[in-house]
Amino acid sequence: MRQISRRGIAANLAALPFAALPAALPTSSRADVPPITIGFAEALTGGLAAVGKSGILAMQIWTEDVNAKGGLLGRPVKLVYYDNQSNAANVPAIYVKLLEVDKVDLVVSGYSTNMTAPAMPVVMSHNKLFISLFCLAVNTEFHYPRYFAMLPVGPDPKHYFSAEYFNLAMTLQPRPRTIAILAADAEFARNASDGARDNVKAAGLRIVHDATYPPTTSDYSPVVRALRAANAEVVYVASYPPDTAGILRAASEIGLEARLFGGGMVGVQTAALKTQLGPLLNGVTIQQNWVPAPTLQFPGVMDFLARYRARAVPAGVDPLGIFLPPWAYARMQVLQQAIEATGSIDDATLARALSMQKFKTVIGGVTFGKDGEWAVPRMIVTQFQGIEGHNLDQFKNPDLEVVLAPAAYRSGTLISPYRSKPA
Numbered sequence: 447m448r449q450i451s452r453r454g455i456a457a458n459l460a461a462l463p464f465a466a467l468p469a470a471l472p473t474s475s476r477a478d479v480p481p482i483t484i485g486f487a488e489a490l491t492g493g494l495a496a497v498g499k500s501g502i503l504a505m506q507i508w509t510e511d512v513n514a515k516g517g518l519l520g521r522p523v524k525l526v527y528y529d530n531q532s533n534a535a536n537v538p539a540i541y542v543k544l545l546e547v548d549k550v551d552l553v554v555s556g557y558s559t560n561m562t563a564p565a566m567p568v569v570m571s572h573n574k575l576f577i578s579l580f581c582l583a584v585n586t587e588f589h590y591p592r593y594f595a596m597l598p599v600g601p602d603p604k605h606y607f608s609a610e611y612f613n614l615a616m617t618l619q620p621r622p623r624t625i626a627i628l629a630a631d632a633e634f635a636r637n638a639s640d641g642a643r644d645n646v647k648a649a650g651l652r653i654v655h656d657a658t659y660p661p662t663t664s665d666y667s668p669v670v671r672a673l674r675a676a677n678a679e680v681v682y683v684a685s686y687p688p689d690t691a692g693i694l695r696a697a698s699e700i701g702l703e704a705r706l707f708g709g710g711m712v713g714v715q716t717a718a719l720k721t722q723l724g725p726l727l728n729g730v731t732i733q734q735n736w737v738p739a740p741t742l743q744f745p746g747v748m749d750f751l752a753r754y755r756a757r758a759v760p761a762g763v764d765p766l767g768i769f770l771p772p773w774a775y776a777r778m779q780v781l782q783q784a785i786e787a788t789g790s791i792d793d794a795t796l797a798r799a800l801s802m803q804k805f806k807t808v809i810g811g812v813t814f815g816k817d818g819e820w821a822v823p824r825m826i827v828t829q830f831q832g833i834e835g836h837n838l839d840q841f842k843n844p845d846l847e848v849v850l851a852p853a854a855y856r857s858g859t860l861i862s863p864y865r866s867k868p869a
Contacts (some may be wrong), residue, residue, distance in 0.1 A: 454751040482517070482791055483522035484731025484781075485550035487540035487565065489557060493688040496718045498557045500764040503580065504774035507753060508782075518785050527552050530561055534633075537564040545572050551791050554777065555579055557770055559634035560686070566590065575793040575800075577777055580735070580770065582607055583637040585817040592797040596777040598735060600823025601816040604641030606711060608682065610827045610851045611733055612645045613707050615680045620863060622705055626655035626678035628669065628685075635684035638710040641680050649825040654678050661689060670696035679705045687713030691722065697866040698726050707864035708732045714830075715769035716839065717838060724836040729864040731850070736772060736809055739844045741855040742826070746773055747808040767843055776807035786815070827851040831861055 471656050473847055497642060503571030505525060513522050521706075526548055530536045537556075544550050545568070553569060555562040555578040562581040570577045576592045578584060583603040585593045600606045625646055629639035635658075655676030659669050672692060673681065681704045685693055690713040691744055698705075707732035713719045715734065720727065738751065754767040764771070783806070784799040785791060805812040815821030827850045833840065838845060848858025 461813070473576050479517075479521050481522045482519070482552070482785075483524050483526050483548070483550040483643060484552045484554060485526040485544035485548060486554045487530040487537050487543075487544075487561065488527050488558045489532040489561065490529035490557065493686065494532040494558055494561065496687065496716050496764060497713075497770050498532075498718075499762070500758070500767055501557050501770045501774035503757060503761050503763050504750075504754060504771035505561060505778055507750070507757070508778040512778075512782060519784060519789065519791070527556075530556060531541040533563070534560050534564045536841075537561055538568050539707070541565045541568040545574065552793070552796075554780070555581060557774075558686075559637065560632050563633050566593075569593075573793060575796050577781060577800075579774060579777055582634055583641075585819070586637075589817055591801075591818075592793060594780075594797075594800050594814050595819050596773050596780070596812075598820050598824035601819050601821065603819055604637050605644055606641075606823045606825065607638055607733065607860070608645050608804045608855055609643040609683065610825050611709055612642075612649050614827050614851050614860065615651075615729070616649055617681075617860075618705055622679035623652060624654045624676075624678045625651045625680040626673055626676045626704075627653060627657070628655075628673055628681070628683045629658050630661050630685050630689055631658045631802035632661050632686065634686065634712070635710070642684070642709070646682075650693075651680065663692065665690060666692040666696040667700065670700050673702055674702050682709035683707075683709040685712060685794060687716070687719060689698070691713055691719055694723055694726050694730070694866075700866075702866045703863060705863045706731055706860075708829075717764045717766040717841065720766070720841050721738070721836050721838050723804060725833050725867065727830040728833050728867075729830065729859070729861060731827060731864070734826045734828045734847075734849075737844060737847055737849065738827070738856040739847075739849045739855065741849060741857055746809060750775055750808050765838065772809050776809045776812070779807045780805045780812060800865075826855055829858070829860060831858065 488502055489495045509523050509525055517523055518569050528540045557579050559581045562578050563584050566588055566748055577591045592635050627639055629635040640861050690711045711732050755772050758765045786794045788795050800814055813821040828847045829850055830847055832846055849855045851861050
């Protein structure tokens with residue numbers, strides 16, 4: 447990882463338009479009780495904003511729930527956050543400000559691997575507890591003992607992230623022999639594709655195309671034409687929201703076909719891309735963290751989703767809330783339970799509790815293991831099926847995104863091959 451200098455942080459800090467952003471207001475019967483402040487950087491603008499803003503609403507709902515019951519340790523809770531503008535270069539300066547200027551009590555990450563990795567050196571230098579949100583293998587390099595991940599990839603994140611996708615691929619009959627890999631040249635996609643290559647080798651597949659593209663790419667037609675020319679039976683893509691949309695549109699225009707197509711395509715879980723792409727999603731098979739299939743309706747999650755959706759449209763955020771919001775709320779439940787169990791907001795004390803305790807959340811039970819990853823993985827693989835038009839309401843039907851793996855959560859069967867169709 448690129449080294450981040452104090453001079454560079456100071457320059458970014460001076461350049462950013464810092465202003466206190468609206469957070470859930472604490473309620474307390476005693477005005478003299480200082481709040482417990484929880485700071486983070488989140489994408490409110492830029493390519494990750496559609497996801498980031500939905501997470502903030504979920505955290506605000508949690509804050510209101512906690513404060514309505516008297517707060518934590520007799521103190522109200524307050525969120526303090528700033529816009530990272532979907533730019534990783536802005537992240538270190540924000541965490542310096544949170545810790546050294548705002549002097550928040552606790553910090554958590556914003557959404558995404560790319561926006562969390564740059565915060566790690568700052569957080570580590572201040573010895574702070576750090577619970578991340580949808581960050582893949584960030585701690586593999588650091589082994590920081592106060593880091594914990596809300597992503598169900600288990601103790602071997604790089605490999606397990608794509609493992610279920612390749613397990614599914616190998617159930618095709620006859621068994622596939624060739625694969626193509628396409629990945630963005632960015633932290634998340636590099637981690638995902640590194641693990642995928644190892645899984646491909648273990649499965650005995652032959653890589654016939656292995657390419658990366660810059661995240662700033664605007665025309666994906668040449669990228670997808672090269673993919674089609676490889677004529678691979680299985681295609682694995684690791685992409686972020688802006689490039690996911692570009693790749694799927696190019697696949698439609700060019701007429702890409704494969705026996706299995708998808709993988710780590712982030713963004714198609716959001717209402718924005720679902721309604722933009724509509725039928726272009728049919729047949730796309732992706733790795734997911736959670737969907738509201740009957741097999742995955744853990745206690746409290748559908749109630750949370752109903753409360754979130756009631757506020758999402760007025761708040762101007764993702765109206766479905768399937769991707770990040772349940773996990774953003776669950777992360778705060780984990781932090782809350784650790785604070786309540788220990789009676790403390792001391793970082794070292796909370797880190798010990800997180801490493802030993804089992805947590806009950808709206809996305810099920812959570813136990814942390816090696817490097818703060820989940821002790822037991824629970825990624826799922828889903829496929830979009832039967833989408834017609836671009837109507838938002840249809841995506842509330844779980845039958846349009848069936849769970850294919852693992853078997854314990856299966857709600858449908860795979861449709862193969864994938865044949866992209868013109869928009």
